[in-house]
Amino acid sequence: MDVNLVPQPHNLEVRSGTVTWRSPLRVSVDDDWRWVADVFADDLARALGWPVAFVAANDPADLLLRHVSNCDDEAYRLTIDERATIEASTPAGLSYGLSVLRQLGPTSLFASGAFSVESIEMPRVIIEDGPRYAWRGVHLDLSRHFFDVATVCRLIDQMAVHRLNHLHLHLNDDQGWRIEIPSWPLLTRVGAHRGSSPIGHEDDGLDDNIAHGGFFNAGDIATIRKHAHRRFVRVVPEIDLPGHAQAVVAAYPSLGNTSEPLEVWTRWGVSEHVLNVGEEALRFAGDVVRYVASLFPESPVHIGGDECPTTEWSESEAARAVMAEHGFDDVAQLQGLFTTRLTELLLADGHEVIAWDEVMDSGVADGVVIAAWRSSSKAVQAAQSGLDVIMAPMQFLYFDWLNSDVADEPVALAPLPYFTPWEKVYRFSVIPPGLESSLHHHVRGAQVQLWTEYIATRDHLDYMAFPRIVAFSEVVWGTATSAEQFRPRLVAHLDRLEVMGVRYRPLDEAL
Ligand code: TNX
Numbered sequence: 001m002d003v004n005l006v007p008q009p010h011n012l013e014v015r016s017g018t019v020t021w022r023s024p025l026r027v028s029v030d031d032d033w034r035w036v037a038d039v040f041a042d043d044l045a046r047a048l049g050w051p052v053a054f055v056a057a058n059d060p061a062d063l064l065l066r067h068v069s070n071c072d073d074e075a076y077r078l079t080i081d082e083r084a085t086i087e088a089s090t091p092a093g094l095s096y097g098l099s100v101l102r103q104l105g106p107t108s109l110f111a112s113g114a115f116s117v118e119s120i121e122m123p124r125v126i127i128e129d130g131p132r133y134a135w136r137g138v139h140l141d142l143s144r145h146f147f148d149v150a151t152v153c154r155l156i157d158q159m160a161v162h163r164l165n166h167l168h169l170h171l172n173d174d175q176g177w178r179i180e181i182p183s184w185p186l187l188t189r190v191g192a193h194r195g196s197s198p199i200g201h202e203d204d205g206l207d208d209n210i211a212h213g214g215f216f217n218a219g220d221i222a223t224i225r226k227h228a229h230r231r232f233v234r235v236v237p238e239i240d241l242p243g244h245a246q247a248v249v250a251a252y253p254s255l256g257n258t259s260e261p262l263e264v265w266t267r268w269g270v271s272e273h274v275l276n277v278g279e280e281a282l283r284f285a286g287d288v289v290r291y292v293a294s295l296f297p298e299s300p301v302h303i304g305g306d307e308c309p310t311t312e313w314s315e316s317e318a319a320r321a322v323m324a325e326h327g328f329d330d331v332a333q334l335q336g337l338f339t340t341r342l343t344e345l346l347l348a349d350g351h352e353v354i355a356w357d358e359v360m361d362s363g364v365a366d367g368v369v370i371a372a373w374r375s376s377s378k379a380v381q382a383a384q385s386g387l388d389v390i391m392a393p394m395q396f397l398y399f400d401w402l403n404s405d406v407a408d409e410p411v412a413l414a415p416l417p418y419f420t421p422w423e424k425v426y427r428f429s430v431i432p433p434g435l436e437s438s439l440h441h442h443v444r445g446a447q448v449q450l451w452t453e454y455i456a457t458r459d460h461l462d463y464m465a466f467p468r469i470v471a472f473s474e475v476v477w478g479t480a481t482s483a484e485q486f487r488p489r490l491v492a493h494l495d496r497l498e499v500m501g502v503r504y505r506p507l508d509e510a511l
Helices: 031-048 091-104 149-161 218-230 246-251 279-294 317-326 331-348 357-362 376-384 422-426 437-442 458-465 468-477 483-500
Strands: 011-022 025-029 052-054 063-067 076-080 084-088 119-129 135-141 166-170 234-238 353-356 369-372 389-391 443-450
Touching: 025 031, 031 052, 031 063, 031 091, 063 091, 076 091, 084 091, 091 119, 091 149, 135 149, 135 468, 149 166, 149 218, 149 458, 149 483, 218 234, 279 331, 317 331, 331 353, 331 357, 353 357, 357 369, 357 376, 369 376, 376 389, 376 437, 422 468, 422 483, 437 443, 443 458, 443 468, 458 468, 468 483
Parallel strands: 025 052, 025 063, 063 084, 135 166, 135 443, 166 234, 353 369, 369 389, 389 443
Antiparallel strands: 011 119, 076 084, 076 119
């Protein structure tokens, strides 16, 4: 029987023969792990309409889920013989075993309502597996285009199928603030709505004059987190300051640098309107970031820090006074005041801190994890200064870039000659070139970026994300080989995406 798994497990032995499963599926699981099995049972019920019959340890079972002590975090052993057994030491490991089990069955296990299926054949296999990297992420920009709770939860489900485990939500930018902060109500009342967006490419200079807006409140965040918890995805919030802050300044002009009234930005790009560097703005940043962190108690918190223009600071009397006070000779050093303040507060509250690689240019505290986006060499620089890194280089992992160089590809952020087909993603090396092996342990993993200037709908999100996410999942799981070897498994996997309702970008002919 054909076995096509993605990401490919580290050790897979396919034996001859199959075993037949019928409804109800008899599952034996320890009480403390029943909640993990329930997620699988829900998937089975949605797909085939089959109930699971949970049976006692000594009763005959089709599937035995066992808690053992000798598996790594997130690792599992899966054997299918007369019956199937999954062993793991953590609930996450068990969930990955169950996720692979689902891929071993027919495509209908990914459908909704394939209720006429009476029996399924499962191949006999022995699998021993676990991820190579702990950070296997997807980033979603909710500011440029807002996506609702259902779409975020759907993305979480898609991530879980690919055994990806961190969802990074970019919650504010020049074009919109997307999370309600009770003590700063204008952030959403004013900052969550803009009057227009560019039509076509930003460079065309056209406006659609259509209002766009939306935001999450604490209840929405709780819904997303609950959903993510069941799928073993950790949700990581990002509040991006002091740059990318035009929506903040539109809401609270006193946090900006000029008296000019501003609106939430209606163009793409990097706004010059950043926070000022006075105590009120620093206090604001600390207040907001701590509140957001409190909604994500066990998550690291991303404090942004990318692309902060210094034009307004250079022209500001007040900013020059702050420079003098700190003995700074370069205006860019002012950004470090935010990095330091936010890092101290978050570490004191027990959160890990992540920031975009620019923060290394203006002073960064020990313990900050660097998200290297400008290039892999930024990751080398971070690791060499003793910092952990998450690989996010735009040249491979910005999925807002074109899928191909054909003329009818929908408009995307980076124009040709830049494009990122899945084959290029598949060739990505998580360990940055040139990093000495003694520093490899600083590389936590990698994440793909879905910046949404040019992604306005759920279908288009699918199109930009898939199949590139599939290729990425195997890279970051640590089992990528060559694009030629991967392609047949990818082709088989597209059937699953199809029945899941994913509007993926079709593959081009193989070269
Ligand atoms: C750079 S990456 C940005 C984003 C844009 C993206 C478009 C980063 C940290 N900042 O603000 O959306 O490029 O690709």
